[in-house]
Amino acid sequence: MLHYKEYGSGEPVIILHGFLGMLDNWHSFAKKLSESYRVITIDQRNHGKSFHSDDFDYKIMSDDLYILIEELKLDSVKLIGHSMGGKTVMQFLVNHSSLVDKAVIVDIAPKQYNGGHEVILEALSSLDLTTIDKRSDAQDILTEKLGNIGVVQFLLKNLTRNDDQSFGWKANIDLLHKKYQEVSAGIKFETACEVPTLFVKGSKSNYITDDDKSDIQDTFSNSEIIEIEGAGHWVHAEKPAELLDKVKAIF
Numbered sequence: 088m089l090h091y092k093e094y095g096s097g098e099p100v101i102i103l104h105g106f107l108g109m110l111d112n113w114h115s116f117a118k119k120l121s122e123s124y125r126v127i128t129i130d131q132r133n134h135g136k137s138f139h140s141d142d143f144d145y146k147i148m149s150d151d152l153y154i155l156i157e158e159l160k161l162d163s164v165k166l167i168g169h170s171m172g173g174k175t176v177m178q179f180l181v182n183h184s185s186l187v188d189k190a191v192i193v194d195i196a197p198k199q200y201n202g203g204h205e206v207i208l209e210a211l212s213s214l215d216l217t218t219i220d221k222r223s224d225a226q227d228i229l230t231e232k233l234g235n236i237g238v239v240q241f242l243l244k245n246l247t248r249n250d251d252q253s254f255g256w257k258a259n260i261d262l263l264h265k266k267y268q269e270v271s272a273g274i275k276f277e278t279a280c281e282v283p284t285l286f287v288k289g290s291k292s293n294y295i296t297d298d299d300k301s302d303i304q305d306t307f308s309n310s311e312i313i314e315i316e317g318a319g320h321w322v323h324a325e326k327p328a329e330l331l332d333k334v335k336a337i338f
Contacts (some may be wrong), residue, residue: 090130095121098188099161100127101131103176104135105170105172106171107207108172109134109244109245109246111127116327120331120334126246133259143263143269144269145174146178147149164185164187165188168195169321170320172193172295180276190283191338192287194295198248199273204231204267208263208264210233214228216253222246266284276306279307281308285333289319290303291318292319313333
């Protein structure tokens with residue numbers, strides 16, 4: 088079963104992180120939201136402290152979520168998903184919409200994307216962890232390759248010490264690199280989704296375009312699309328208070 092963490096009490100809300108993320112990315116947000124709800128953050132497979140597996144696509148990750156909901160004996164849930172996690176939420180709506188009360192999808196559309204993480208995956212895969220003595224060594228090498236210190240610091244949350252004090256990755260980097268096309272894949276709906284769904288776009292992000300908005304509203308018949316000013320793709324990290332207000336308003 089997936090690794091997860093719980094906060095608070097009340098109606099259950101499950102939060103799913105994005106690609107190369109983990110439940111810790113949502114810790115501060117979850118604590119605030121748990122003042123009103125029972126919040127459950129999860130590590131999706133091949134991420135964080137959850138199990139590694141060669142099987143990896145949105146149908147499988149949707150099944151993982153279903154198993155967790157069954158194990159927790161939840162009759163219905165509210166879902167929040169960011170980026171890859173948002174696509175897992177969408178796939179879950181395809182398969183199990185009757186279990187979802189409301190959904191919030193953060194800065195992702197149901198379409199297939201043309202990549203975007205290849206340079207990052209190449210950099211992570213090429214990093215020889217056997218030559219790393221301290222985290223700053225990894226940071227220096229990745230910053231030289233990627234240039235963006237903020238992205239590097241986010242990625243290095245995946246770096247962990249093994250029992251023998253060597254470094255390893257929490258995320259299954261090699262598998263995620265191999266299966267990256269599955270992350271970019273679109274979500275297909277045979278019929279329109281009627282679950283009340285809020286799409287949140289960062290105003291500085293290009294993950295949801297103007298062309299995507301009409302497709303979203305056609306697919307999600309009971310949806311709203313809003314923008315959070317000044318936020319990029321990582322809305323929950325850049326504008327957490329504003330996102331929290333929007334989530335509480337729909338929930």
